[in-house]
Amino acid sequence: MSFARIAIIGVGLIGSSIARAVGASGMNAEVRLYDASPDVRARAQTLNIGLVCATAEEAVCDADLVILATPVGAMAAATAGLVDALADGAVLTDVGSTKRAVVDALAKITPARAYFIAGHPIAGTEQSGPDAGFASLFENRWTILTPQDDARPRYQEALSRLSAFWTALGARVEIMDADRHDLVLAITSHVPHLIAFNIVATAEDLETVTESEIVKYSAGGFRDFTRLAASDPVMWRDVFLANKDAVLEILGRFTEDLAALQRAIRWGDGDALHGIFERARRVRREVIEAGQDTPAPNWGRDQGGDGKS
Amino acid sequence: MSFARIAIIGVGLIGSSIARAVGASGMNAEVRLYDASPDVRARAQTLNIGLVCATAEEAVCDADLVILATPVGAMAAATAGLVDALADGAVLTDVGSTKRAVVDALAKITPARAYFIAGHPIAGTEQSGPDAGFASLFENRWTILTPQDDARPRYQEALSRLSAFWTALGARVEIMDADRHDLVLAITSHVPHLIAFNIVATAEDLETVTESEIVKYSAGGFRDFTRLAASDPVMWRDVFLANKDAVLEILGRFTEDLAALQRAIRWGDGDALHGIFERARRVRREVIEAGQDTPAPNWGRDQGGDGKS
Numbered sequence: 001m002s003f004a005r006i007a008i009i010g011v012g013l014i015g016s017s018i019a020r021a022v023g024a025s026g027m028n029a030e031v032r033l034y035d036a037s038p039d040v041r042a043r044a045q046t047l048n049i050g051l052v053c054a055t056a057e058e059a060v061c062d063a064d065l066v067i068l069a070t071p072v073g074a075m076a077a078a079t080a081g082l083v084d085a086l087a088d089g090a091v092l093t094d095v096g097s098t099k100r101a102v103v104d105a106l107a108k109i110t111p112a113r114a115y116f117i118a119g120h121p122i123a124g125t126e127q128s129g130p131d132a133g134f135a136s137l138f139e140n141r142w143t144i145l146t147p148q149d150d151a152r153p154r155y156q157e158a159l160s161r162l163s164a165f166w167t168a169l170g171a172r173v174e175i176m177d178a179d180r181h182d183l184v185l186a187i188t189s190h191v192p193h194l195i196a197f198n199i200v201a202t203a204e205d206l207e208t209v210t211e212s213e214i215v216k217y218s219a220g221g222f223r224d225f226t227r228l229a230a231s232d233p234v235m236w237r238d239v240f241l242a243n244k245d246a247v248l249e250i251l252g253r254f255t256e257d258l259a260a261l262q263r264a265i266r267w268g269d270g271d272a273l274h275g276i277f278e279r280a281r282r283v284r285r286e287v288i289e290a291g292q293d294t295p296a297p298n299w300g301r302d303q304g305g306d307g308k309s
Numbered sequence: 310m311s312f313a314r315i316a317i318i319g320v321g322l323i324g325s326s327i328a329r330a331v332g333a334s335g336m337n338a339e340v341r342l343y344d345a346s347p348d349v350r351a352r353a354q355t356l357n358i359g360l361v362c363a364t365a366e367e368a369v370c371d372a373d374l375v376i377l378a379t380p381v382g383a384m385a386a387a388t389a390g391l392v393d394a395l396a397d398g399a400v401l402t403d404v405g406s407t408k409r410a411v412v413d414a415l416a417k418i419t420p421a422r423a424y425f426i427a428g429h430p431i432a433g434t435e436q437s438g439p440d441a442g443f444a445s446l447f448e449n450r451w452t453i454l455t456p457q458d459d460a461r462p463r464y465q466e467a468l469s470r471l472s473a474f475w476t477a478l479g480a481r482v483e484i485m486d487a488d489r490h491d492l493v494l495a496i497t498s499h500v501p502h503l504i505a506f507n508i509v510a511t512a513e514d515l516e517t518v519t520e521s522e523i524v525k526y527s528a529g530g531f532r533d534f535t536r537l538a539a540s541d542p543v544m545w546r547d548v549f550l551a552n553k554d555a556v557l558e559i560l561g562r563f564t565e566d567l568a569a570l571q572r573a574i575r576w577g578d579g580d581a582l583h584g585i586f587e588r589a590r591r592v593r594r595e596v597i598e599a600g601q602d603t604p605a606p607n608w609g610r611d612q613g614g615d616g617k618s
Binding site: 073097122123124125126127132136137139141142144174183184185187188189190191192193194195196197198199200201202203204205206208209211213214215216217218219220221222223224225226227228229230233234236237238240241244247248250251253254255257258259261262265266268270273274276277278279280281283284285286287290292293294296297298299300301302 | 382406431432433434435436441445446448450451453483492493494496497498499500501502503504505506507508509510511512513514515517518520522523524525526527528529530531532533534535536537538539542543545546547549550553556557559560562563564566567568570571574575577579582583585586587588589590592593594595596599601602603605606607608609610611
């Protein structure tokens with residue numbers, strides 16, 4: 001049973017992409033949007049991707065699916081402001097990049113008449129705001145759902161409906177425990193972003209190399225990190241605060257491994273370096289075979305970058 | 310005065326791209342190729358991008374431009390094997406990613422009748438070998454030349470000719486001191502690659518997250534690092550051994566800054582995190598404005614990734 005009225009709270013890259021994807025999917029559902037920022041609401045109004053409401057309550061009332069798409073740190077407050085308006089039997093979900101903190105905060109304030117199932121679509125770009133969204137963002141990407149341990153038949157039915165919803169947007173759905181999600185995402189997303197933010201800051205702070213030199217010669221590899229580091233700073237601040245334990249655990253491993261590489265460089269241990277470098281190609285191949293990246297050299301971004309002469 | 314016969318020693322991504330770019334440029338020059346690997350020579354023969362020679366001497370004799378395109382660690386030996394065959398007045402250059410070690414090794418074995426000018430095109434992809442090259446690789450990219458302090462008029466003339474050669478391949482040319490090159494490239498290329506190799510190894514080694522999970526959810530950011538880490542392991546081993554001092558200096562800065570971020574996460578200092586994350590967007594904008602990357606979200610690699618709904 002699909003959803004008839006979908007409320008999206010937070011109209012940034014992800015929220016606006018869901019609204020667009022619902023429209024493009026052909027599912028017969030009304031989309032209502034709310035954002036705490038008047039500027040974002042005004043902008044959303046011009047995009048024609050759903051009915052923009054003046055309050056969260058107005059967006060939520062009578063909705064059978066409510067999707068929280070705010071930064072992780074704002075979710076508890078946003079939810080507290082709308083729980084009273086939740087309809088009987090409503091499915092409440094979110095798209096936050098961390099899951100344990102969100103589950104702990106939201107499960108306890110969700111009323112018994114509604115069904116809370118946390119979620120996270122592993123999709124995005126470095127851009128943010130309502131204009132950055134697009135309908136195909138979730139195609140061939142995974143959405144992870146981290147349901148509660150709730151045996152009520154209607155909860156299980158809600159889980160099936162939410163899975164079907166994401167499938168209809170082109171996503172593949174995986175069920176996972178919230179803690180496991182946070183550990184897996186720490187290595188596949190959170191620490192990579194932290195490292196990208198960090199090297200851009202390191203580069204900016206060098207007294208010995210100018211920013212214009214860094215920009216000029218960034219095609220040597222640095223430019224890749226600037227893309228990840230251009231992601232929304234508020235969203236990412238919240239991610240690191242909410243997933244502290246897993247991020248610190250993975251970061252500890254990363255730093256330890258980097259110290260070993262540093263030592264190999266200092267002592268001229270070419271075999272150790274080569275051994276580590278060689279292992280990485282296989283992982284790249286697997287990423288491409290799993291359909292999670294394009295095989296085009298340089299992602300096809302450069303002229304002629306299709307590998308043809 | 311352009312070159313009439315160009316010898317390329319080493320027919321990988323860069324060497325074969327130069328051969329193709331010479332052909333595409335319309336310059337009236339004969340291209341001769343040599344690679345130490347019989348397999349690469351056999352493969353190059355089928356590509357029709359130049360005359361493949363059985364020995365380096367045969368490629369080099371009568372050439373007025375000789376380009377060394379081997380890994381940095383192989384350049385001294387490759388050069389020692391061909392100096393006797395160098396023609397009177399020949400310009401000898403290289404494309405290595407580090408410059409001080411190459412300059413120190415090659416300047417002293419270049420005979421007085423030839424002119425050695427080290428160089429480095431800041432261009433490439435994650436692929437390698439003769440099939441990976443393409444003619445437009447150098448377009449709109451910078452090539453750095455690090456000439457000797459040599460006041461002979463014919464040396465200065467050789468520098469002008471070499472600059473004009475790279476310009477004809479579509480590159481922009483910059484003259485720089487070899488030590489400065491190595492420091493600038495340590496931050497714009499070498500340390501970014503080291504970090505990418507490192508995080509892929511860290512991910513592979515985790516006992517708590519499987520490789521298939523890492524691959525499946527790599528679109529969260531990790532996949533970007535797998536591309537850089539798929540680069541040629543021999544080439545990169547040589548880079549780190551040859552540019553040890555600058556790499557260790559920049560790596561020390563990176564690690565220090567990362568420790569500060571780690572501390573901010575541990576103590577929940579959201580303002581510190583936000584302050585650092587926010588600075589990165591400006592650098593991204595500058596990279597795009599300088600024509601060194603595409604503004605397309607996700608580099609346009611995903612369906613619909615053009616930012617349109």
